[in-house]
Amino acid sequence: MGFGGGALVASPLSRQLLSMYDDNYDPGNSASVAGGGALVALFLTLGIGYFVIMMFGVFNIRVPADGWKPDGFDPATVKRKSLVTTASVSAANAIKTPQFWCLWVVLLCNVTAGIGILEQASPMIQDFFRGADGKSTVAVAAASGFVGLLSIFNMAGRFAWSSTSDIIGRKPIYAMYLGVGIIAYFLLATVGHHSTVIFVLLAAVILSFYGGGFATVPAYLRDLFGTYQVGAIHGRLLTAWSVAGVAGPLIINGFLDREGKPGTLTAEAYRPALFTMVGVLALGFVANLLIRPVAARFHQQTTEKTVEASK
Structure with missing residues (x-):
């Protein structure tokens, strides 16, 4: 996950989803293994979820208009740095x-x-x-x-x-x-x-x-x-x-x-x-x-x- 919290969110979510798709899978047991059908269903579910979230970004994120800058920002006050190009x-x-x-x-x-x-x-x-x-x-x-x-x-x-x-x-x-x-x-x-x-x-x-x-x-x-x-x-x-x-x-x-x-x-x-x-x-x-x-x-x-x- 792009914000770095994959292990915190996706891992427990995946375990719970697997338990929904496979009655024999125990999300609280690290040795428990889900069946192949449950894994396919898991990836389909996650794929659909990621697609919806990404499309939300596609339709809502826009490039700022030419010349736009934050209120109160004066480019002249920015200190020039050797590695920061204006080209x-x-x-x-x-x-x-x-x-x-x-x-x-x-x-x-x-x-x-x-x-x-x-x-x-x-x-x-x-x-x-x-x-x-x-x-x-x-x-x-x-x-x-x-x-x-x-x-x-x-x-x-x-x-x-x-x-x-x-x-x-x-x-x-x-x-x-x-x-x-x-x-x-x-x-x-x-x-x-x-x-x-x-x-x-x-x-x-x-x-x-x-x-x-x-x-x-x-x-x-x-x-x-x-x-x-x-x-x-x-x-x-x-x-x-x-x-x-x-x-x-x-x-x-x-x-x-x-x-x-x-x-x-x-x-x-x-x-x-x-x-x-x-x-x-x-x-x-x-x-x-x-x-x-x-x-x-x-x-x-x-x-x-x-x-x-x-x-």
């Missing part, structure tokens, strides 16, 4: 710039790291706190609550960190996402198993950066490429999110599958995957440092913009 770049030209591909790598790395935690959150917290008898000190219900908590931080990060980027700038905020994320992942791998409080706090910070990074990237694109075709440019950049959706679980599961089954492991089994995420974030950190203002040769000429806008 415009087309989608076709944007993908020819090194800035686009650096930002593509930044988003890829940030999302990969976030999904790496979110995808294994429930078994991970149980495995990190396993006693000498092999039993986890974290109950299944508590682990499910942990997933919901991460969803809240994912959602809150989209509001808090993206708003912070308006003050300190996009490049510095991504340096924070990636730089502090490196530290958080390292600490999670080395000392996260000592305390559930430390573990939860570190995981929550990582997920807040995941949400913040996803929410901040449209503004980063606008700063670099202008508003001319920023929606189309954003669509192309989201291919990084798609790749990360595959890469994150593959990295984590690739390491864990060699150790056993998540939910039956220990903290030590997760360390290689977590240290790999440190490297992934370091790559993104370097890519963010390399971002510079877009060269003038990629800017749209005024006459080109006028002709295109009139079509």
Whole structure:
């Protein structure tokens, strides 16, 4: 879900819907498995619901009129920033710039790291706190609550960190996402198993950066490429999110599958995957440092913009 609250809303909703479509499914039992017909009905129900919500947006959201600005806003008072352009770049030209591909790598790395935690959150917290008898000190219900908590931080990060980027700038905020994320992942791998409080706090910070990074990237694109075709440019950049959706679980599961089954492991089994995420974030950190203002040769000429806008 686009606001980051999917695990908080969609997961319990899906379980309740499955119980409606399959009398043998128990939404309160994590080991309960619904039948194939119930799953088909679930996806159809969710698809119809998403379609209705999206069509509501299609018919109600409009582009502001030319020259519109909020009451009391004076563009002359806005401080010029080196990475915030007043020019415009087309989608076709944007993908020819090194800035686009650096930002593509930044988003890829940030999302990969976030999904790496979110995808294994429930078994991970149980495995990190396993006693000498092999039993986890974290109950299944508590682990499910942990997933919901991460969803809240994912959602809150989209509001808090993206708003912070308006003050300190996009490049510095991504340096924070990636730089502090490196530290958080390292600490999670080395000392996260000592305390559930430390573990939860570190995981929550990582997920807040995941949400913040996803929410901040449209503004980063606008700063670099202008508003001319920023929606189309954003669509192309989201291919990084798609790749990360595959890469994150593959990295984590690739390491864990060699150790056993998540939910039956220990903290030590997760360390290689977590240290790999440190490297992934370091790559993104370097890519963010390399971002510079877009060269003038990629800017749209005024006459080109006028002709295109009139079509």
